[in-house]
Amino acid sequence: MGAAPPSPTPKPVETREVEIAREAYAFLYPLVIMDVTRRQALQRGGSGLAAPVNTFHHSPAFPRGDFKAVVRPNFDTLYSSAWLDLGNGPVLLSIGDTKNRYYMLPLYDAWTDTFAIPGSETLPAGKTAKFAITGPGWQGILPAGVERVDAPTRFVWIIGRIQTNGVSDYPVVHEIQKALTLAPLDPAKPAPLASDASVDLTLPPVALVNRLSATEFYETALRLMVDNPPHLVDQAQVARLGLIGLRAARDFRFAGLSSAAQAALADAKTQGPARILRYAGRNGQQRNGWRLNTLSVGTYGADYDQRAAVALVGLGANRPTDSIYPSTSVDRDGKALSGQERYVVRFKAGELPPARAFWSLTAYTPEGYTEPNAIDRYAVGDRDALSFNPDGSLDLLLQNDDPGADRRANWLPVPRGPFNLSLRIYRPAPSALEGDWQPPVIERTTQK
The missing domain is CATH 2.60.40.1610 (Domain of unknown function DUF1254)
Known part of the structure; x- marks a missing residue:
């Protein structure tokens, strides 16, 4: 008989500090x-x-x-x-x-x-x-x-x-x-004088938070919690943070924590942004390559990973009943969208985004920003002078280069490199919230 196959190496058991540190980073990141x-x-x-x-x-x-x-x-x-x-x-x-x-x-x-x-x-x-x-x-x-x-x-x-x-x-x-x-309310009590230390204005907030040291991140968060208390639903999570010494205080010092807690929190800070981004990429329902979340946006309860993900990729998002944001970064074949290609998204007759207010489509870089373009256009939607096909369908052109004067009305300029799309639907109808309506797939095209 041959030798028995080696037993799989067991995964290391996470310590309490490691587990709570990961929770702490996601919990505190929005603050x-x-x-x-x-x-x-x-x-x-x-x-x-x-x-x-x-x-x-x-x-x-x-x-x-x-x-x-x-x-x-x-x-x-x-x-x-x-x-x-x-x-x-x-x-x-x-x-x-x-x-x-x-x-x-x-x-x-x-x-x-x-x-x-x-x-x-x-x-x-x-x-x-x-x-x-x-x-x-x-x-x-x-x-x-x-x-x-x-x-x-x-x-x-x-x-x-x-x-x-x-x-x-x-x-x-x-x-x-x-x-x-x-x-x-009381004119004799004007706004408090600004006492914040200067902050770098050359980088966006996401980049600045990523650059904070573990000491800066956790000390900032625990001091902020004094005047900005967690919600009632957070009591269990706050108690868990206290198990490794994270308690709201103006004089909170990271160096006062145990060495095990410091090491776990520092690692959670290092790994946290990528982990939140991965969560954001998996979150929501998939429909024709579009990802849509109609739950836990704007109000999050105890869904701390979701709250952190929205803070990272769309700070200040609205509740689904006010607006929803189907998003995609792939075409019909699952290939990443790129400004080196040309695409078309076709809404069939009678299947435009079901908005009780209005809708629009915007293209962003992977970091979530727009890229300047020659016609200074960053969104197309129902309030634009769009050109419909004879059968009532609507083709929107997604490309970096100008498609020409006869097709420019339906053109959304996209970034030169990788990009993603956000479809905003304001006051969405129940068909959008319940999944009966789905955004169309993004098709690659060779037509200029």
Whole structure:
């Protein structure tokens, strides 16, 4: 008889520190990237999506092709964005005449969860409103006619989006933006003075968080947790973090942890970004090569991997009932999309994206940014002057080179190298949320 085959080498058993460290990185990542994004915005002042604290910055135009303040920006709405610091008391949000236009003002806490969405879908048509956004534990009496909105954290991000039907529509949208204002509830208590240390403005937030040392990452997170407490659903996870010494404190020191915990947390920090990116690539349902997630976006409960993945690839994403984002990076044959090829996506007659508001298609680099192009076009959608086929179908052309004047109306310029696509569907119909409608496959074509 021959020798018995060797027994497989057993996988090493993970220590408690290693297991909890991996959980800790995913749990804390959204809090840290939100903080870096906030600090960059406040340091910039009036550029990009930036303004002083507790003040709206109303974007006058769509983002430029080289915009990198956030990943995967849209070209369907003009932003009205603000970073709130509720440390000195509530902030009043006033909404004036929005001219019956589709708009939304989602409020994100410091953990990236959406906790309120004033807008055309939550307020009666034509209604003006005033809200007092209050921080954790605030006690007080509000003036008559002011509705209270309790923020779970001291820091809040408002990413207002107002439907914008092309460049010619800017003047109308600017008037709506003027109707959105912020002010302290108590004028004697202005916004806290900015005390943040300077932050690199030359790199996007994702790159900056990746460059943080383990000491910087965990010390930043545990200090932020003091004023930005975890949610009630997080109590079990917070208790597990405490088992290896991760507890919220302004004077938290990474060096005070055990050597085993430090080593495990440092490794989790090193491996974390790639792990989250892999999770994001697997997440959601596959339909015709498109990946779509209609669960746990905008509000995440205890799904910490999902929350981290969205923070990494699409910080500030909306809830599925407000908008969904089918995405793909492959063609019909499963080959990666590349600007060296030409593609067409055909929507059959009667099978356009089922949006109760509007829809668009945008191309991004693998890092989540647009690439400048000759015609300064970064999205095509239902508000463009598209050319339909005689049978009612619609062909959108995806390529880097100009297809010519007779086909340019349906052309979406794509980056020169690898790229991916996001199909935005605002106020999706049930057929999109439930999977009855599916995006069409991306076809390679030799036609210029």
